[in-house]
Amino acid sequence: MVPKREQRYTILVADDSEMNRSILRSMLEESYDILEAEDGLQAVAILQQMEQEIALVLLDIVMPNMDGFGVLSAMNKYNWIDSVPVIMISAESTHDFIERAYDMGVTDYISRPFDMMVVRRRVINTIMLYAKQRRLAGMVNEQIYQREKVNNLMISILSHIVEFRNEESGLHVLHIQTMTEILLKSLMRKTDKYKLDRETINLISNASTLHDVGKIGIPTEILNKPGKFTPEEFAIMKQHSQMGADMMKGVPAQDEPLVKYAYEICRWHHERYDGRGYPDGLKGEDIPISAQVVALADVYDALTSARVYKPAHSHEKALSMILNGECGTFQPLLLECLVESSDLIQQEMSLDTALRGDLRAAENTAAELVEYEDLSTVDHTLHILEYERNKSRFFTSTVEQILFEYTQYPPLLTLSPWGARCLGLDETVVDPYGSDRVTNRPITRHLAKLLRNTTPEEPVVEYNCDTTLDGVLRPVRIISRAMWSSEEPPQYTGAIGVILERTEQEGML
Numbered sequence: 001m002v003p004k005r006e007q008r009y010t011i012l013v014a015d016d017s018e019m020n021r022s023i024l025r026s027m028l029e030e031s032y033d034i035l036e037a038e039d040g041l042q043a044v045a046i047l048q049q050m051e052q053e054i055a056l057v058l059l060d061i062v063m064p065n066m067d068g069f070g071v072l073s074a075m076n077k078y079n080w081i082d083s084v085p086v087i088m089i090s091a092e093s094t095h096d097f098i099e100r101a102y103d104m105g106v107t108d109y110i111s112r113p114f115d116m117m118v119v120r121r122r123v124i125n126t127i128m129l130y131a132k133q134r135r136l137a138g139m140v141n142e143q144i145y146q147r148e149k150v151n152n153l154m155i156s157i158l159s160h161i162v163e164f165r166n167e168e169s170g171l172h173v174l175h176i177q178t179m180t181e182i183l184l185k186s187l188m189r190k191t192d193k194y195k196l197d198r199e200t201i202n203l204i205s206n207a208s209t210l211h212d213v214g215k216i217g218i219p220t221e222i223l224n225k226p227g228k229f230t231p232e233e234f235a236i237m238k239q240h241s242q243m244g245a246d247m248m249k250g251v252p253a254q255d256e257p258l259v260k261y262a263y264e265i266c267r268w269h270h271e272r273y274d275g276r277g278y279p280d281g282l283k284g285e286d287i288p289i290s291a292q293v294v295a296l297a298d299v300y301d302a303l304t305s306a307r308v309y310k311p312a313h314s315h316e317k318a319l320s321m322i323l324n325g326e327c328g329t330f331q332p333l334l335l336e337c338l339v340e341s342s343d344l345i346q347q348e349m350s351l352d353t354a355l356r357g358d359l360r361a362a363e364n365t366a367a368e369l370v371e372y373e374d375l376s377t378v379d380h381t382l383h384i385l386e387y388e389r390n391k392s393r394f395f396t397s398t399v400e401q402i403l404f405e406y407t408q409y410p411p412l413l414t415l416s417p418w419g420a421r422c423l424g425l426d427e428t429v430v431d432p433y434g435s436d437r438v439t440n441r442p443i444t445r446h447l448a449k450l451l452r453n454t455t456p457e458e459p460v461v462e463y464n465c466d467t468t469l470d471g472v473l474r475p476v477r478i479i480s481r482a483m484w485s486s487e488e489p490p491q492y493t494g495a496i497g498v499i500l501e502r503t504e505q506e507g508m509l
Contacts, residue, residue: 008033009055009127014043014071015089016063020112024058024089027116028123040066044074051080055127059106061090061097072104081105085126089114172301173209178348179297181205186337187293194289200257204290207261211269211294214244216400241267241279264288269295274329284331296334299327304349315346402469402499406432406448408492419499422469447478451495456484464502475502 013024014037025034035054037043040063047054057075061068068088075081085107090097093111101109107126110119181201188196215223218240222233229237244266251259268282268291275283277295287295303318313321319342321327323335338345402419406412413429420427450461459482467476480497484490 009131010035010050010053011123011127012037012043012046012050012054012057014040014057014063014068015060017060020060020089023114024119027114027119032123039063040068040071043071047071047075047080047084048078051078051084054084055130056123057084057086058089058123059086061088061092061101069100069104072101072106076105083130085130087122087126089119172212172305175301175305175349176208176211176294176297177205179300179345180208180293182341182345182348183293183297183334183337186341187289187334190333190337196289203258204261204265204293207258207265207290208294208297210244210248210262211265211298212240212244213247214240214242214266217243238270238278241270261290264290265294267291269298271295272328273331276328292331292334296322296330296338300338300345303327315342315349403497404499405494405496407494424468424471447480448495451480451482452492454482454492456490459484467499469501476500477502 008031010033011028012035013021015021015024016039018038021036025036028034032055035046035050037046043057043059044066047057057071059068059071068090072081072086075084075086081104086105087108087110088098088101088106089110089112091112098109108122110122184196184201184204187194188201218237222229222236225233245263248259248263248266251262253259267279268277268287271277271280271282271287271291272295273284273287273292275281277287299322300318303313303321304315306312319338322330322338400418401416402422403416404419405414407414413425413432415423415425415427415429417427447461447463447465450463454461461478461480461482463478463480465476465478466473468474469476477500478497479500480495482495483493485493
């Protein structure tokens with residue numbers, strides 16, 4: 001086995017004195033790669049080209065063309081000072097010089113003549129401190145991105161549930177989320193009336209994925225009827241708004257904004273601006289903006305998607321029908337947003353589902369990092385972990401489905417509350433394969449093998465098998481996604497997914 005090469009950090013020495021550079025190089029070159037700049041302009045040019053590779057700058061103050069303070073000004077201007085530490089090394093030891101250097105972001109100050117031990121120790125301490133901060137920042141970035149990816153995965157699972165229960169396309173859930181986000185961003189640019197910001201838009205668009213969760217309680221023969229509803233059937237169908245709202249009332253953490261928005265959307269996304277909607281006949285601004293936006297997105301996607309009772313309309317036809325009032329009345333300002341975002345909506349709806357999820361995760365990751373740039377790294381990490389726990393807890397408690405997460409190291413199976421009850425297991429099972437007490441293993445060894453044989457590019461497995469639900473052996477379909485690490489080569493770390501009961505007819509397919 002080839003031993004891992006120890007990382008060598010790169011130090012930039014900026015000093016107009018060749019002798020001073022030579023002394024510093026002889027002190028440090030055994031452990032570090034050394035770059036040299038004869039003046040401030042050279043130092044800035046090197047930083048511009050190699051900022052990502054430079055671990056430390058040793059900077060003199062008095063230099064021709066551009067002095068050390070000029071270098072610090074450039075590093076502040078281009079934000080290099082945030083990632084590249086600077087130690088000032090100078091014969092200038094007056095209080096004003098030193099104070100000004102610290103004010104401009106230097107990490108340490110060493111006076112000449114040099115003391116070899118002092119220079120080495122301060123260089124080591126500074127590089128190690130920043131290296132740890134970079135690693136921690138990288139972990140935070142990865143946690144935020146992976147959390148967004150898991151959120152998108154949960155939404156994908158919800159869309160599969162809709163597809164399994166309802167003959168509408170499973171893309172409906174993703175389309176509603178995408179269009180809700182587009183309309184809210186447009187609305188935020190037009191008015192501050194609704195106090196929208198990035199976090200609120202993200203919460204509402206995530207909550208929009210649950211807008212039709214109440215349909216789980218509607219009989220299949222009504223839900224998937226190809227023809228027109230009778231008045232009695234339509235009355236039953238309309239109950240899904242109330243059913244969804246009742247489900248949200250049963251969710252823990254009622255004070256969480258995500259739960260509040262999900263309740264509003266479930267109950268009122270079929271209300272109309274003129275008061276002719278249901279279930280409560282709300283009118284105008286009595287309808288929460290979250291429900292107003294989802295209502296418009298829902299109508300648009302219903303028009304542009306094929307259904308058992310109609311073909312899909314074109315984007316242009318759908319816009320014409322909505323603007324002409326053929327689909328109910330909507331807030332005029334929202335209709336303006338629809339028109340202004342028309343091209344973007346058409347473009348986004350045509351994107352590949354997986355690509356849209358990746359783009360959304362990347363955008364939200366970048367936005368969240370910017371939002372929390374003033375927090376300490378530790379506080380930032382704790383905030384992200386708490387947010388992720390709340391989000392996961394919310395999703396797993398909202399739908400009566402068997403959701404699971406399996407981690408390879410440590411071997412741990414985590415089930416949604418509903419799923420644990422159906423399977424007769426604890427919500428958290430340690431070492432599910434090694435424990436003799438676990439007789440009902442929803443993730444069979446065969447499924448585990450299939451998941452390990454996936455790739456990061458094609459991580460999804462759909463698998464039919466039998467498992468014990470409520471004490472009875474039943475046929476099920478498992479839709480699962482393998483989770484892969486971001487390292488090279490990627491490592492299989494576990495899986496997340498949903499277990500759906502199959503009908504007898506589906507079992508024969």
